[in-house]
Each structure stands twice: as structure tokens, then as C-alpha cells.
Amino acid sequence: MPQMNRDQRNAAWQAANQWRARAAQTQPSGLMGSLKLLFTWLAFGALMIVGVVLGLFFLLVGWAMMPFVRHKMKKRMEQMRAQNAQDIGGSQSEPSPGAGRHDVLEGQYEVKRDARNSAKNDSP
8 A cells, every 4th residue: 555655646657647537538439439530540541651652762763863873973083083193194295284293203313323233343
């Protein structure tokens, strides 16, 4: 008995009892209540079916668009790589933004002898 008395003083217990009493009063009674309940379940079921069909439709559309989006992204990456690439080819027909640096990269250099190798090669 002390357990029930303590539960009845609990605010959550009282709210649950009030909710239970309110639900008992609003239960469908008679033919009209049963029809309302039936139509409510039918409407809920129809909405669930429509939601599942729409979800599957958008899933299939997404799957169908993936190759096109992949192709577009691949083209965009190629374009970005082409913009960021530096021209190291031999043709100087088109001036590029870094044309001054190409003279140095393409061949204005000389091979220096190593100090150890020059000592060996100089003495016969």
C-alpha cells in the first residue's frame, strides 16, 4: 500500500491517469466512431503508400542521374586541371602566363664537374 500512495502523489503518475481517463472518454462508440477510425486508418495507409512511392521514385531518379553528374564532375575536374597545368612543351606558339620562366626551364643550364671527379680525370 505505501507504494500506491507514493505513486498517486507523483505528478507524472497523476498526469498519466488523467490522460488515461481522457482517452477512455474519447474512444469511438457506435457506428460513427468506427467509421471515423476506419477512414483515419485508410487515410494514414494511403499517405504511407504515397510516401513510399514518391521515395522510390526519387531514389530511382537519383540513381539514373548519377552517371550524368559523374560525367559533369569529371569534365569540371579536367577543366580545373587544364587551368592549373603549366605548359612545359616545346612549342612557343602561344604565349603563356609564365613564359619568362620557360627559358630557364628549357635549357639555359650547364653541367658542372664534381670536385672529386675533376681531380681524377685531370691527372693521367
